[in-house]
Amino acid sequence: MSVPRAAPALDRRTLLSGIARAVALAGVGAVAPSVFTPASAAAMGADEARHLLSRTGFGPTPADIAELQGLDYTAAVERVLGKWRAEPLTAAPSWINLTPPQAREQAERFREERAERAKPKAAQEQAAPPSAGNAPAKPLANANPTQERARELRNWWVEEMLVTDQPFVERMTLFWHNHFTSSLQKVNFTPAIYRQNLLFRRHALGNFATLLRAVAKDPAMLLYLDGAQNKAGQPNENFARELVELFTLGEGHYSEADIKAAARAFTGWGIDRETGAFRAYPALHDKGEKTFFGRTGNFTGDDILSMILEKPGVSEWITGKLWREFVSLKPDDGEIKRLAAIFREARYEMKPLLRALFLTPAFRDPANRGALIKSPIELVVGTVRLLGLPVPEKTRLVRALQAIGQVPFDPPNVKGWPGGEAWITTNTLLMRQQILRRIVEATTVAPMGGPMQMAPAKPGRRADRREQMDGREEVMMEPERTPVEGRSLRSAGNSARLGPTLAALDGATLQRALLPVPPQMPLEEGMTAGEVVARLLLDPGYQLK
Amino acid sequence: MLRRDFLQVSAGLSVALATPRALAQTGTPAAKAAQRAAEPGAPRWDRILVLVELKGANDGLNTVIPFADPLYAKLRGPLAIPHDRVVHLDQRVGLHPALKGMLEAWQARDLAVVQGVGYPYPNRSHFRSIEIWDTASASSQTLSEGWIAQAFGGASRPAGRNIDAVVVDTNALPATGGDLRTIVMQDAESFIQQARAMRDGNAAAPSNPALAHVMKVRSEIHTASLGLAERMRGAPAPAHAFPTDPFSHQLALATRILLAKVPVVAIKVALGGFDTHARQLETHERLLGQLGEGLAMFRRNLIAAGLWKDVLVMTYSEFGRRVKPNASAGTDHGTAAPHFMMGGLVKGGLHGVYPSLADLQDGDLKHSVDFRDLYATVTRRWWGLGDTFGRRNPTMVDVIA
Numbered sequence: 001m002s003v004p005r006a007a008p009a010l011d012r013r014t015l016l017s018g019i020a021r022a023v024a025l026a027g028v029g030a031v032a033p034s035v036f037t038p039a040s041a042a043a044m045g046a047d048e049a050r051h052l053l054s055r056t057g058f059g060p061t062p063a064d065i066a067e068l069q070g071l072d073y074t075a076a077v078e079r080v081l082g083k084w085r086a087e088p089l090t091a092a093p094s095w096i097n098l099t100p101p102q103a104r105e106q107a108e109r110f111r112e113e114r115a116e117r118a119k120p121k122a123a124q125e126q127a128a129p130p131s132a133g134n135a136p137a138k139p140l141a142n143a144n145p146t147q148e149r150a151r152e153l154r155n156w157w158v159e160e161m162l163v164t165d166q167p168f169v170e171r172m173t174l175f176w177h178n179h180f181t182s183s184l185q186k187v188n189f190t191p192a193i194y195r196q197n198l199l200f201r202r203h204a205l206g207n208f209a210t211l212l213r214a215v216a217k218d219p220a221m222l223l224y225l226d227g228a229q230n231k232a233g234q235p236n237e238n239f240a241r242e243l244v245e246l247f248t249l250g251e252g253h254y255s256e257a258d259i260k261a262a263a264r265a266f267t268g269w270g271i272d273r274e275t276g277a278f279r280a281y282p283a284l285h286d287k288g289e290k291t292f293f294g295r296t297g298n299f300t301g302d303d304i305l306s307m308i309l310e311k312p313g314v315s316e317w318i319t320g321k322l323w324r325e326f327v328s329l330k331p332d333d334g335e336i337k338r339l340a341a342i343f344r345e346a347r348y349e350m351k352p353l354l355r356a357l358f359l360t361p362a363f364r365d366p367a368n369r370g371a372l373i374k375s376p377i378e379l380v381v382g383t384v385r386l387l388g389l390p391v392p393e394k395t396r397l398v399r400a401l402q403a404i405g406q407v408p409f410d411p412p413n414v415k416g417w418p419g420g421e422a423w424i425t426t427n428t429l430l431m432r433q434q435i436l437r438r439i440v441e442a443t444t445v446a447p448m449g450g451p452m453q454m455a456p457a458k459p460g461r462r463a464d465r466r467e468q469m470d471g472r473e474e475v476m477m478e479p480e481r482t483p484v485e486g487r488s489l490r491s492a493g494n495s496a497r498l499g500p501t502l503a504a505l506d507g508a509t510l511q512r513a514l515l516p517v518p519p520q521m522p523l524e525e526g527m528t529a530g531e532v533v534a535r536l537l538l539d540p541g542y543q544l545k
Numbered sequence: 546m547l548r549r550d551f552l553q554v555s556a557g558l559s560v561a562l563a564t565p566r567a568l569a570q571t572g573t574p575a576a577k578a579a580q581r582a583a584e585p586g587a588p589r590w591d592r593i594l595v596l597v598e599l600k601g602a603n604d605g606l607n608t609v610i611p612f613a614d615p616l617y618a619k620l621r622g623p624l625a626i627p628h629d630r631v632v633h634l635d636q637r638v639g640l641h642p643a644l645k646g647m648l649e650a651w652q653a654r655d656l657a658v659v660q661g662v663g664y665p666y667p668n669r670s671h672f673r674s675i676e677i678w679d680t681a682s683a684s685s686q687t688l689s690e691g692w693i694a695q696a697f698g699g700a701s702r703p704a705g706r707n708i709d710a711v712v713v714d715t716n717a718l719p720a721t722g723g724d725l726r727t728i729v730m731q732d733a734e735s736f737i738q739q740a741r742a743m744r745d746g747n748a749a750a751p752s753n754p755a756l757a758h759v760m761k762v763r764s765e766i767h768t769a770s771l772g773l774a775e776r777m778r779g780a781p782a783p784a785h786a787f788p789t790d791p792f793s794h795q796l797a798l799a800t801r802i803l804l805a806k807v808p809v810v811a812i813k814v815a816l817g818g819f820d821t822h823a824r825q826l827e828t829h830e831r832l833l834g835q836l837g838e839g840l841a842m843f844r845r846n847l848i849a850a851g852l853w854k855d856v857l858v859m860t861y862s863e864f865g866r867r868v869k870p871n872a873s874a875g876t877d878h879g880t881a882a883p884h885f886m887m888g889g890l891v892k893g894g895l896h897g898v899y900p901s902l903a904d905l906q907d908g909d910l911k912h913s914v915d916f917r918d919l920y921a922t923v924t925r926r927w928w929g930l931g932d933t934f935g936r937r938n939p940t941m942v943d944v945i946a
Contacts, residue, residue, distance in 0.1 A: 111866060143685055230609075367752070367753070370755065370756060371753050372755055372761070393670075395675075398674075399676070403721070403722070421755070424762050425762060429759070429766065430717070430727065431721060431811055433729070434718070434721060438715065438717050517753060520760075540756065540759045540760060540763060541756065
């Protein structure tokens with residue numbers, strides 16, 4: 001990829017960042033875009049608006065794009081950065097105040113019940129297998145409470161991503177989740193994972209140093225990387241190693257001795273067994289002398305963090321990671337150094353760095369549009385948001401995410417999801433197409449009651465008949481001449497009910513909103529809106545952002 | 546036909562034929578050897594399952610009808626199929642008249658009816674329940690890999706295979722996951738079209754690296770589908786013409802794949818529209834007519850091509866329907882239902898137990914055969930593989946010789 005030269009752009013950048021500061025001071029909500037718009041060069045086009053939105057959110061709707069495209073680009077970036085409410089919209093799961101003893105008791109009770117049930121059941125199976133239908137009809141009563149909480153937690157986040165009005169905060173929360181990984185597979189105490197997610201939200205666009213210090217004392221992290229096991233005399237190096245290798249500096253910037261020293265410094269940071277909260281255990285702290293990064297002293301964990309944060313490498317490491325997340329898979333060394341300096345100058349405040357990142361010529365280069373592959377979450381959540389589909393049951397979406405390799409709260413390992421091109425293999429590509437195909441099918445057969453718009457009703461139409469039927473059950477297909485496939489988005493013709501997000505738009509607008517690159521299979525004359533959307537969703541370009 | 550007549554007349558002499566079908570029923574050492582051959586370790590990559598999904602939940606009670614049970618007419622009321630219209634299979638049950646096309650297979654003893662197939666704690670959501678069937682999970686368990694993919698997990702593939710399964714439908718889940726390579730044939734034409742477009746245009750990959758990667762992976766898939774298309778181009782056409790409805794269209798495509806000897810282990814087709822919540826009689830009759838006629842023609846074509854023994858047809862559906870009709874002359878979501886298996890090596894006849902109409906649970910039939918046992922049977926006896934889909938002691942259903 002050609003690297004845009006920095007020199008000519010420099011003046012403009014300086015100017016822009018000056019404006020950005022002014023915007024930040026003025027307060028974003030109150031600022032009319034025209035204030036910054038020196039009329040001529042001002043308003044960005046729909047393509048650039050789509051680029052900014054899809055890189056910083058989930059699938060933007062045509063309305064999202066229309067809302068942004070009249071703005072000056074800098075103002076648009078400010079708008080993306082400006083919205084930040086730390087509290088999620090979605091109601092918290094019911095169990096978030098569960099204590100560790102309560103969780104243990106529940107798990108214990110479940111194990112006992114299961115053991116009890118297993119005995120007669122095994123005997124029953126041996127004797128008379130045919131009568132298995134006699135069992136009580138409530139399967140969820142049997143569910144493992146820990147697994148059930150994990151399911152609810154995943155659904156909770158997916159729900160939040162679907163409904164949020166600040167997608168960039170979700171994307172940053174996801175970024176921190178993938179950076180400071182913790183997994184439900186290991187952290188069995190779901191409330192801790194929930195609180196860790198709130199922590200990421202609180203600091204999503206905040207201060208990296210503050211976040212790092214909080215993460216080091218975060219119960220989920222103390223469980224995930226065994227910090228809670230790290231005691232004087234029996235140091236556990238797991239957290240200390242990942243702290244320097246993955247969280248702050250990267251390989252090659254520390255020695256094994258540094259890791260050993262850091263591990264000793266963190267001893268005594270643990271979890272209160274009764275409340276599940278962070279607790280320092282002074283008796284378990286190694287008070288001896290340690291040598292870290294060439295300095296010797298009676299260091300604590302906080303000292304280690306301070307010494308790490310003094311290293312310029314931290315700003316470069318984080319900048320590089322943000323670059324790969326938001327700009328491209330090939331960081332430009334010169335640009336990374338320049339941005340990292342901004343990050344350090346801002347004392348690890350995220351907003352100045354992110355602002356500078358989105359204003360880089362590399363980010364804005366038209367050739368960069370569509371040059372990243374959508375993560376499974378971006379693909380699935382983005383598509384549901386784009387189509388305005390009602391999804392009452394999130395478990396299905398989570399399962400779709402599992403099939404294509406990204407379950408929230410379950411990164412594959414401490415390094416997080418590898419991402420990039422690894423998202424797409426022959427298997428996951430088929431899976432992705434399959435999921436999209438199912439969404440295409442579901443779009444016209446989704447249960448009523450959601451925000452779907454109906455075509456003007458003719459008497460006796462399917463949609464009318466649908467309402468006469470048993471309302472308690474989802475009605476997937478009705479007795480009609482056509483089988484269900486015959487009524488999918490792609491072949492339902494004009495009767496396809498596009499949701500309000502896509503209704504009444506022409507093919508060119510839809511294409512611009514859905515694809516970052518021209519379609520591999522161009523749209524044809526006379527296609528209905530439903531066919532256009534179906535075609536675009538299944539186009540290779542829809543995999544990109 | 547000759548061989549079948551022979552078997553019916555003199556089953557005792559059938560050992561002389563030395564077919565696994567004949568041997569499996571006896572306790573001879575040869576039979577044991579045959580059984581061993583069907584156990585894990587000798588995967589039969591040459592055998593093909595043709596999976597038929599009846600989308601929307603087929604009404605099993607009006608498909609295989611317990612006509613002799615007075616409760617049937619009483620409970621089904623206006624939706625009951627009259628006695629004299631039922632195609633009798635024995636003194637108790639019979640087929641819906643629209644399925645008369647399947648009688649030929651029944652009489653030839655290569656149609657099996659497995660009664661009362663379902664699972665404990667039945668889920669009544671279309672999407673969830675079909676997922677349970679597709680992934681062979683327990684009701685409360687969520688799996689992402691299809692059961693055929695699970696069955697072939699870790700099995701080493703013979704050389705010269707580009708594809709493992711073809712799905713002529715939108716739902717590829719049963720054959721999705723693991724390292725099973727499944728092509729969704731519905732898209733084969735656009736795959737080919739795209740591959741051609743790429744060749745005609747600049748040979749160079751797109752300059753956008755992400756797009757280049759997606760296109761590369763697509764082209765790997767395309768290569769497989771092109772190989773498929775090539776094989777099919779030179780293949781003979783089916784001897785007997787299929788009906789013109791969409792289901793038979795799918796079966797015709799499946800037949801062409803089989804006649805072309807495309808080496809796959811599974812082909813999936815589907816017939817949709819079974820969600821008969823209102824005015825069921827007419828719709829159901831039409832759908833069963835398509836099912837029966839289509840499968841009858843499929844069978845005739847494969848027999849004509851000498852391939853009937855390489856194929857096992859199996860129907861499935863997310864659930865059956867409520868025993869009592871609703872107020873719209875339709876039926877709501879139910880539980881257990883009968884399913885069909887057909888093929889040259891199928892043991893024809895009735896299998897399993899018809900769920901009692903006197904012993905319902907919340908108005909629904911209780912299953913007598915767990916569908917995972919049926920899958921375990923197919924996996925073991927048809928493919929010679931070992932997966933039992935979480936069933937510790939699966940009860941094999943004796944439908945495959």
